[in-house]
Amino acid sequence: MYGLVNRAVEDLVTNKFGPEAWAEVKSRAGVDVGMFVAMSPYPDAVTYSLVGAASEVLDLPAEQVLEAFGEYWMQYSAREGYGELLDLMGNDLPTFLAELDDVHERLKLSFPDLVPPSMTVSDVTDASLVVHYRSDRAGLAPFVVGLLRAAAARFGRTAEVTVTRSRDDGHDHEEFLVRYLDA
C-alpha cells in the first residue's frame, strides 16, 4: 500500500493517543521508518503490522481499529488534498461509491503500483443500498464498514453498515448493507 495509507494510520494514532503511542506502535510493529512518503509504495505487511501493533498497544480489537481507520481514512484523504476529488465524485452516496472504481483507475496514472479494490452498488433505495466489495486483500471488511459509514456522513447521512456476505463464509466477495438510520 502507498505511504499515504500508513501516514493515515500514523495520523489517527497520534491524534487520538499521542506521539508516544505511535512510537510504541512502530516499535512493536518493528517498523523503522521515520516518515512515510505518501507517493511511495510500501509492502502491505507494514500496514498490517502497524494495525496489529496498534491493536495491542491501544488494547482494542483489531476489527475496531480497522473500523476506526476506515472512518478516519475518509477525513484524512480529504484533508490531505483529495477533498475536491471527493467533492467531484458526486452529491450522494450511491453516485459517490459508484465513482470509486473510476477514480481508482484514474489514480493509477499517479500511483502505478496501486492495487485498488472494486466497489459496485446495487439495490439502491431511499432507505438503503448494497455495496459489493472485491479486493485481493483479506481481512479488511471492518475497514470498509468504517469507510462506508464515513462516506454516508459526507452526505449528511447516518448509516448503519453490516456485513451481509463474506468471503469467510464462502462467498466470492463481501457484501455490505448500508441502511440509513435517518431515513
Place this chain on the structure above:
Amino acid sequence: MTVDPDNTPGTTAGAAPAVTLDAAALNAICPFHLAWDASGRVVQAGPVLRRLVPDVLGSPLVDGPLRVVKPHGLRRFEDLRAASASARLTLLQGRDDDRLRLRGELVPSADRTAVVFFGALVVSDLETATALGLSLRDFPAHDGVADLLLMARAQTTSLGEAQELTQRLQTLNQELEDRVDERTRSLSESRDKLALYALELEDLSERLRAESREREKVEEDLRLAHRLEAVGQLAAGVAHEINTPVQFVGDNLRFLGDALGDVERVLAAYEGLVDAALARPGSTAEVDHLAEHVERLRTTLSDAEMDFVLEEAPRAVRESLEGMERVSSIVRAMKEFAHPDVDRRLTDLNKAVTTTLVVARNEYRDVAEVVTDLDEDLPQVACNPGEINQVVLTLVVNAAHAVEAVVGNSGARGTITVRTRHLPGPDGGQVEIVVEDTGIGMAADVLPRIFDPFFTTKAVGQGTGQGLSMAHAIVTTRHRGRILVTSTPGEGSSFAVRLPVGA
C-alpha cells in the same frame, strides 16, 4: 447526426461509414460537443455542455455564451465550414466565465449543412472543475482530462510532500549542525578540561613523586633509625662486653704499676748496696753497713715477690694487649654494624655474620653456644651491608630469646648455629645465611603471621613485632631475596635468608 467521413479522423477517405451513431451515443461519448447550422446558430450541444452553458442552444456564433477564440475571426457559418477544412485546432471559451474552455476540432456534417465541434474541457485542476460545477461523471471514461485532474492533484500532493520532506531535511540538517556545533563546543570544552586535568595530573604526579621521594627518604631514615635502635638496644650488652676487658686491662695495669714500684724499691736497695760496696769498707762499722744493705736488698726482694712479678708481668701485658684488641674489635664491629651507608656494594657476608655475632654476643653469651659454619668460598653479594647486618642481628637475637625461653636461668645452654653457603644457579646463584636454634620453636598457626608488622609472641616490652617484618622487607623487597622458615615447637627454628648474588 452524420458527419463527413472524409473529415473524420480514423476513417478511410471516400469509404461509406460503417457505423452511424445516434444522438444518445454521441452525447455519451462527446458530452461537450456542439453543432452550428448554416444560420450560424447552435442547434445541438452535448448534455454536460448544455448544463454548464444553459443558454447555449440557439446562441449565435458571434457574441454567444461560447466564443470561438481560435481560429480567429470566425463570424459566419462559411467561416466555420472553411475552418473545418483547414484548421485542426479549435478553441472555445465561455463568454461569462473564461475558465470554461474547450479544445477540439471542427468537422462538417455529411450534408455540409452544419459544422460540428468535437472537443474536451480544458481544465487543469480540481478546484476549477469544481467551480465550474463539474463532477467526475461528466467526463467519459476515455476522457484523459479527468486523469490529468487527478494527476495534477497527486503532483501537488507530491510537491507538498517534497516540501515537507525538504523542510524536515532542513530541520534535521539544522539539528545536526546544532548538534555538531554543540559537540564541537562540548569537545572544545572537554579539550580545555582535559588540558586542565592534564596540568592537574602533572601537578599531582609531581606531588606524588615528591611524596614518594619524601616517603623513600623517611623509610630510609626509618630503616637507619631501626638499625641504630637495635644498636642502641645492644649498647648495654656491648658496654658489658667492653667493660670486661677494660676491667682486667685495668687490673693488669694496676698490677704492673705495683710491680713497677716493687722494682723501683729493689733497684733502690741494689743502688744502696752498690754504693756501700764501692766505698771499700775497711772498718768494722763500714762492713756492718754493707751487711745492712745486703740484708735490706734481700728483704726488699722478698717483699716484692720479684719472682712472681717477673713471672706475671709478661702475662699481664699480653692479656692487656689482648683485652685492648678485643675492645678495639668490638668498637670496629659496632662501627661496621651501624654503618649508615645506603649504597649497595659487594659485601663479604661471612664478615657480616661475624661482625653481628660480636655485637650481639651479650644477647646469647649466657644462654647459648654459637657455632659458626661459614663457607670459605662464599662469593661476595651486592647488597646494603648495614641492612643485611640488621637482618642477621634480628635472627640471632630472636634465636637467643628462643633458647632463653627454654633454658631460662638454669645455667644450661642451647645452641645457635650460623651457617653460610653458596647455592649455585643462574646469574651467580644465591648466598644463604642460616640461623638455627635449639629454642622453643613456633606453632604452625603462628608461622604464617611472623612477618606481619607488629606481630610478636614475646612478652610485652620484649619485642615490638617489627624485627622480622623489617627483615622480611629488607630481604624480599629491597634485595629480591627470600626468607625460608622451618620450626618445630619444643625443638627449635631455622631461618634461611637467601640473597641473589647479583642482588
